[in-house]
Amino acid sequence: MHKKVLLLLSFLLISLTISAQKPQKLTSNQIYEKVQKLNFLGSALYIAAHPDDENTRLIAYLSNHEKARTGYLSLTRGDGGQNLIGPEMRELLGVIRTQELLAARNVDGGEQRFSRANDFGYSKHPDETLKIWDKDKVLADVVWAIRTFKPDVIINRFNHRTPGTTHGHHTSSAMLSVEAFDLANDKSKYPEQLKDTDTWRPNRLFFNTSWWFYGSEEAFEKADKSNMLSFDIGTYYPLKGLSNNEVAAIASSQHLCQGFGRLTTRGSQTEYVEFLKGEFPKDKKDIFSGINTTWNRVEGGGEIGDILYDIEQNFDFVNPSKHLPDLLEAYKKVRQLKDSHWRAIKTKELNEIIKACAGLYLEASAESSSSIPSSTINVNFEALNRSFISMELSSITILPEGKNIKKELDLAPNSKQNFKSKINIAKDVSYSSPYWLATQWDLGMYKVNDQKLIGNPESLRPIQIQYNIVIEDQPIAFTIPVVHRYAKRDKGEIYEPFEVLPKVTTKLLNKVLVFSSEKSQKVTVEVRSGAKNTNGIVTLKAPKGWKVTPNEAKFSIDQKGDIQLIDFMVTPTQNESEGVLKAIAKVEGKSYDKELIEINYSHIPKQSVLLPSQAKVVRMDIKKNGTRIGYIQGSGDAIPESLQQIGYEVTELNVNEINGNLEQFDAVVVGIRAYNTIKELQFKQKYLLEYVKNGGNLIVQYNTNRGVDVQAPYELQLSRDRVTDEHSKVTLLAKEHSILNYPNKITEADFDGWVQERGLYFPNKWSKEYTSILSMHDKGESVKKGSLLVAKYGKGNYIYTGLSFFRELPAGVSGAYKLFANLLSVKENTVEK
Numbered sequence: 001m002h003k004k005v006l007l008l009l010s011f012l013l014i015s016l017t018i019s020a021q022k023p024q025k026l027t028s029n030q031i032y033e034k035v036q037k038l039n040f041l042g043s044a045l046y047i048a049a050h051p052d053d054e055n056t057r058l059i060a061y062l063s064n065h066e067k068a069r070t071g072y073l074s075l076t077r078g079d080g081g082q083n084l085i086g087p088e089m090r091e092l093l094g095v096i097r098t099q100e101l102l103a104a105r106n107v108d109g110g111e112q113r114f115s116r117a118n119d120f121g122y123s124k125h126p127d128e129t130l131k132i133w134d135k136d137k138v139l140a141d142v143v144w145a146i147r148t149f150k151p152d153v154i155i156n157r158f159n160h161r162t163p164g165t166t167h168g169h170h171t172s173s174a175m176l177s178v179e180a181f182d183l184a185n186d187k188s189k190y191p192e193q194l195k196d197t198d199t200w201r202p203n204r205l206f207f208n209t210s211w212w213f214y215g216s217e218e219a220f221e222k223a224d225k226s227n228m229l230s231f232d233i234g235t236y237y238p239l240k241g242l243s244n245n246e247v248a249a250i251a252s253s254q255h256l257c258q259g260f261g262r263l264t265t266r267g268s269q270t271e272y273v274e275f276l277k278g279e280f281p282k283d284k285k286d287i288f289s290g291i292n293t294t295w296n297r298v299e300g301g302g303e304i305g306d307i308l309y310d311i312e313q314n315f316d317f318v319n320p321s322k323h324l325p326d327l328l329e330a331y332k333k334v335r336q337l338k339d340s341h342w343r344a345i346k347t348k349e350l351n352e353i354i355k356a357c358a359g360l361y362l363e364a365s366a367e368s369s370s371s372i373p374s375s376t377i378n379v380n381f382e383a384l385n386r387s388f389i390s391m392e393l394s395s396i397t398i399l400p401e402g403k404n405i406k407k408e409l410d411l412a413p414n415s416k417q418n419f420k421s422k423i424n425i426a427k428d429v430s431y432s433s434p435y436w437l438a439t440q441w442d443l444g445m446y447k448v449n450d451q452k453l454i455g456n457p458e459s460l461r462p463i464q465i466q467y468n469i470v471i472e473d474q475p476i477a478f479t480i481p482v483v484h485r486y487a488k489r490d491k492g493e494i495y496e497p498f499e500v501l502p503k504v505t506t507k508l509l510n511k512v513l514v515f516s517s518e519k520s521q522k523v524t525v526e527v528r529s530g531a532k533n534t535n536g537i538v539t540l541k542a543p544k545g546w547k548v549t550p551n552e553a554k555f556s557i558d559q560k561g562d563i564q565l566i567d568f569m570v571t572p573t574q575n576e577s578e579g580v581l582k583a584i585a586k587v588e589g590k591s592y593d594k595e596l597i598e599i600n601y602s603h604i605p606k607q608s609v610l611l612p613s614q615a616k617v618v619r620m621d622i623k624k625n626g627t628r629i630g631y632i633q634g635s636g637d638a639i640p641e642s643l644q645q646i647g648y649e650v651t652e653l654n655v656n657e658i659n660g661n662l663e664q665f666d667a668v669v670v671g672i673r674a675y676n677t678i679k680e681l682q683f684k685q686k687y688l689l690e691y692v693k694n695g696g697n698l699i700v701q702y703n704t705n706r707g708v709d710v711q712a713p714y715e716l717q718l719s720r721d722r723v724t725d726e727h728s729k730v731t732l733l734a735k736e737h738s739i740l741n742y743p744n745k746i747t748e749a750d751f752d753g754w755v756q757e758r759g760l761y762f763p764n765k766w767s768k769e770y771t772s773i774l775s776m777h778d779k780g781e782s783v784k785k786g787s788l789l790v791a792k793y794g795k796g797n798y799i800y801t802g803l804s805f806f807r808e809l810p811a812g813v814s815g816a817y818k819l820f821a822n823l824l825s826v827k828e829n830t831v832e833k
Contacts, residue, residue, distance in 0.1 A: 022493075022495050023363070023480075023495070025361075026356040028318070029239040029240070029317070031320050031353060032315050032317065032320075033064070034349065034353050034356070035312050037068075037069070038308060038346065038349050039067070039294075039309060040066070040069075041292075041294065041295060041297045041342060042068045042293035043069040043070070043071070043149060043151045043153070044066075044068050044069070044151055044152065044153040044155060044287070045070075045072075045113075045153070046071065046072045046073070046110075046155045046157065046208075047072075047073045047142070047154060047155070047174070048072070048073075048075070048157035048158065049170050050075075051078040051097040051258070052252070053074065053158075054072045054101075054104075054157065055208055055248075056108050056251040057233045057245060057271060058208060058271050059108050059109075059110045059248075060109065060251060061231060061233040061244050061271070062287070063110050064109055064237060064240075064244065065233075068293075069111070069345065070109065070110045071111040071112070071113055071149050072101070072113065073115070073142070073145050073149075073455075074114055075115045075141075075172075075173050075176070076094075076114070076117045076118065076169065077094035077098050077114060078093065078119055078258075079091055079093055079097075079118055079119040080118075080119035080120050080121040081097070081257075082258075083096070083257045083636055084258065084635045084673075084677065085257045085601065085636070086257070086601070087636055087637075088599060089638075092599065093257065094119070095434055095609055096257050096601070097257060097258075098434075098457055099458075099604035100255050100256065100258075100603070100604060101254075101255075102458070103603060104252065104255065107247060107250050107254065108248060111149075112457040114455055115138050116137060116138065116445050116447070117133045117446075118445055118446055119169070120132055120133075120443050121756040121757050122167060122722060122724045122757065123169055124167075124724055125164050125168045126164075126172040126175055127163070127168075129171075129172040130172055130175075132443055132444035133172070133444045134444060135176075138172075138176060139176050139180060139183070141455060142177060142180040143184050143190055143193070144451070144454055144455060145455050146181075146184040146200055146202060147184050147193060147197045147199060148197050150200045150341055153204055154177060154204075155206045155208050155273055156173070156177045156205070157170070157208050158170040159171070159174060159209070159213055160175045160178045178277070181202060181205045181277055184200050186199065193451065196452055202278060203278050203279055204275065204277065204279055205275075206229070206273035206275055206276060206287075207273065207276055208272070208274075209272050209273065209274045210271075210272060225272070227274055228275070229272070229273050229281065229284045230270050231270070231271050231285070234266065234269040243267070245264070245266055245267070245269055249262055250264065254603065256601075259635075259677070295309075298337055298338075298342050300336065300337055300338065301337070304330050304333050307326050307329060307333075308326075308330050310326070311323050311327065320356070321359065323357055324354065324357050324387065324389050325472060327354050328472055331354065331474065332474060334350060351476065351478065358385060358471065359385070359387050360383075360384070360387075360391075360469075360478070361382065361386070362383055362465075362467050362478055363381070363382040363483070363485070364379050364483070365382075365482070365483055365484060366482050366483070368484060368560075369484040369496050369497075369498060370498065370501045370608075371425055371498075371499075371531075372425070372500065372502065372530045372531050373426065373429050373503075374426070375531065376422050376424050377425065377463075378420060379421055379465075379482060381396070381420065382418050383411060383417045383469075384414070384417070385411035386413070389471060389472060391469060391470065391471050391472075392408065392409065392469065393407045393408075393469055394406070394469065394470055394475070395407050395408075396466065396468065397466035397477075398423055398466075399463070399464040399466055401424070403424075407419075411469070423482075425462075430462060430500070431501060431502060432462050432497070432499035432500050432610075433459065433608060433609055434458065434459055434609060435450075435453050435456070436448055437609065461481035461482070462498070462500040463500065464479050464480065464482065465479070465480055465481075466478070466479045467479075467480070481498070483498055484496045484498050496605075496606050501530045501608065501610075502594055502596075502610070503529070503530050503531050503534060503592065504527060504528065504529060504534060504585045505527075505592065505610070505613065506526065506528070506583040506585050506594075506595060507525070507526040507528070507613060508525060508583055508595075508613065508615040509524045509525075510523075510641070511615050511616065512615060512810060512811070513570070513615055513617045513618070514618050514620065514812065515617070515618065515620070516621070516622045516646050520569045520570060520571040521569070522567050522568070523540065523548075523568045523570045523581070525583045526563050526565055527555045527557065527563060527565075527585060528557075528561070528562075528563045528596060529557035529559070529560060529563070530561075531560050532558065533558055535554070535555065535556045536585055536587035537554050538552065538585045539551065539552045539553075539583075540568050540582070540584075541582040542581055543577070543578075543617065544579070546573060546577075546579065546617065547570070547571040548570050549568065570617070575619070576619055576620050576814065577618075578616065578617060578618040578812065578814070580614050580617070581614060581615045581616075581617045582613065583595075583613040584613075593613055594612065594613055595610070595611050596608060596609070596610060597611060616811070616812040620814040620817060620818070622744060622818055623743035623744050624647065624821045625666075625742070626666025627648060628648075628666050629648050629665060629824060630650075630653050630662060630667070630669070631643075631650050631651065631653060631669050632655060632658075632670045632678075632681070633652055633671045634671035634673040634677055635672055635673040635676070636672075637806040638806070639669070639671065639805060640652060642810055643809075643820075643824075646817060648824070655678055658687050658688070659687060660690060662687065663691065663696070666824065666825075667696065667697040667698070667699060667824040667825075668691060668697070668699070669698075669701070669824075670698070670699065670701060671701060672701045673704060674700075674701075675700075675710045675711075676703050676704055682709070682711065689793065692794060693793055696796045697797050697826055698796070698798050699823050700712075700799065700801070701801060701802075701805065701806065702761045702801070702804075705761055710800070712791075712800060713793040714766070714767040714769040714770065714791055714793075715765070716765075716767070716789070717764060717766065719761065719762060719763060719764035720761060721761070721764050722757065722758075722760035722762065722784075723757065723758035723759055723760075723762075723776045723777060723778050723784060724757045726754040726756055726757055726758060728758055728777065728778055728779075729748075729776065730774055730775075731775045731776065732747075732748065732773070733772050733774060734771050734772065737771060737790070738822070738826050739773050739799075739822050739823060739826050740773065741822075742826070743821065744819075744822055749815070750818055751815055752815065753815070754804075754808055754816065755808065755813065756804065756807050757807070758804065759787045759801070759803040759804045760802055761802050762784050762786035762787050763800065764786055769792070769793075770789040770791045770800075771789065772786065773787075773788040775787075786802065787801065787802050788800075788801045788802075788803060790826065797826050799826070801823070803819075805820055
């Protein structure tokens with residue numbers, strides 16, 4: 001190599017997105033597809049409200065057939081939904097769904113964006129949605145997405161003209177998109193954004209319609225389609241060996257926590273979009289018709305196109321590295337483009353293609369998966385050039401610190417270069433945690449103060465390595481995150497993100513602590529060390545009137561990652577009250593008040609989330625009858641732990657082992673969506689009903705109404721009825737029934753302080769054997785009486801409830817605890833004497 005000295009400023013920081021689990025290694029087919037996309041200068045932005053709202057068929061079609069840069073703007077992260085794969089709810093569920101969206105985009109070829117909107121749960125009207133979300137801030141985020149992504153085409157998933165006919169979040173996403181379409185090009189709107197971007201005028205706006213929005217296929221068949229475009233999105237991709245429908249199904253199946261795993265489909269399938277605003281396409285079969293999507297779109301692009309179109313036309317699948325000289329020439333010219341938007345996009349794409357054509361493998365693997373600020377880590381580096389192109393590793397740069405380490409290593413063909421280096425982690429480096437959870441949020445909005453972060457799917461990795469490489473005298477920088485690579489005998493090679501975490505984290509083992517009397521309870525704090533030989537003290541900060549002993553306790557942990565359990569005694573107030581208990585550790589004068597939550601599923605990268613280390617404490621006067629409860633988990637909830645909080649002995653039952661051995665339980669509870677998710681339950685229903693007939697109490701919690709039979713003893717028809725306003729008035733119908741009187745007296749005040757909703761999927765039709773206990777309704781809707789039904793069956797009681805106990809008990813809602821205790825204790829259909 002002749003050029004041994006290069007200025008750091010000559011290197012361009014280009015971020016390559018690499019899976020935190022395994023680095024992407026492109027085949028020749030995949031490289032060619034990226035060359036095709038490189039030669040298309042057009043963008044489309046799909047907009048909806050939640051993870052799983054996106055039409056992966058259309059996103060995959062635009063990305064893979066049209067070759068367009070295609071993005072999905074999901075206004076929320078799906079925080080208000082439910083989790084079919086684990087216990088994570090609310091903000092932790094949002095973390096999972098964010099990663100599932102990224103996994104879906106990795107399949108269908110799209111990019112992912114978000115707003116700051118918090119999914120607060122089901123909403124029946126956009127008026128409610130936009131009030132809770134803070135319309136102006138979410139609208140600003142949609143404008144920001146348009147100004148930064150700069151789409152030629154915007155497609156809404158939902159109809160902005162039909163408020164009140166579907167989820168309020170859905171309609172709101174379309175309404176905001178229609179409004180933002182014009183505002184994005186108005187300099188007077190959100191001018192603070194223009195420090196970091198420019199105004200943008202999209203060419204056209206569509207609504208992704210279908211027969212569903214018309215009520216039936218017959219109605220859609222008769223509809224006027226003169227204002228619509230249609231595409232056959234069943235096109236086949238020989239390079240993939242898959243149809244577009246198959247790609248879309250695989251992408252959609254990444255939404256596992258929502259139960260979206262599904263069969264792939266193939267064959268012709270028509271997709272429709274209805275024109276709303278802008279310039280109508282000249283060709284109704286081409287959504288980009290009339291838009292210049294060639295290299296001639298940008299000044300100076302013609303010369304680049306001459307090079308890159310030739311590569312596409314004559315691509316060598318056997319030896320892609322033969323194109324490197326031309327790719328490097330195109331790279332040099334792209335870097336000179338005046339259009340900063342396309343310059344950044346196409347530089348990044350070329351960077352990835354050059355790396356893949358060279359068979360260039362780069363890795364920076366830390367010896368452990370985490371460290372702390374102000375520490376030093378050992379990193380193993382690997383650089384391998386698998387082409388015959390002249391190449392040299394000039395230096396590496398540690399980011400964000402900016403320290404440059406000179407290397408001057410000749411990357412001879414297929415000759416691996418390995419070396420080790422120590423990296424210093426700065427004292428002020430940001431912890432590894434989702435950026436939108438760094439500041440306390442509210443019901444409708446996350447708080448993100450840095451404008452440049454808004455919309456990003458995830459936080460930047462805390463430590464990155466910039467490999468400064470000279471290829472045929474052309475300096476190019478490749479940036480990768482530090483990872484932790486290791487192997488397990490039963491799993492093989494594993495890649496994990498490298499995290500920067502606090503020196504100490506604490507955890508209260510129960511997130512809600514319920515005190516049903518004045519008696520003190522033991523509260524355990526788990527102290528986890530992020531470094532060796534960590535010593536300090538831990539305290540519990542209690543609300544006014546509560547007492548904690550001892551005032552503080554010492555801890556000493558020798559090994560990194562080890563934990564120490566420390567017990568405190570907490571004494572509640574005499575009267576009913578509630579508050580927050582906070583765990584705080586101190587090491588060398590510095591306080592640490594975060595809990596580390598690790599989310600680790602095989603289909604997404606491991607996630608480290610830092611949240612306040614605290615628990616809700618509730619002093620309530622609650623009575624109960626019976627102690628032994630059998631619990632059948634459905635899609636997963638925390639009700640068993642909640643019941644244990646108030647003194648019940650809860651046994652989680654294996655459905656396959658239920659064979660009439662239930663008489664030992666005072667009550668049996670069926671978890672949420674159990675009949676939806678456990679096929680075997682239908683074969684065990686006879687034992688559950690036999691248990692009721694012989695005098696037991698069976699409480700069945702909500703199931704969705706789609707294709708499910710809960711096999712109740714009498715006629716019971718589920719519906720989509722729900723009450724989403726957690727403040728809606730609740731009327732006690734069966735005031736003399738024991739459910740409202742024994743062992744706790746239930747009043748309307750016990751429905752104060754509920755969270756997110758009253759309940760969902762209530763029955764709307766039932767036989768005379770059932771007694772309706774409550775009525776409730778959302779504003780402007782008819783009264784719903786199916787939230788809590790009870791029927792005598794033999795000597796026992798069958799209870800069906802759509803009330804959201806799965807949200808209320810973990811949230812420490814006193815009235816919900818009292819009512820659930822009564823369900824477990826019900827004896828007769830009269831007041832207990």
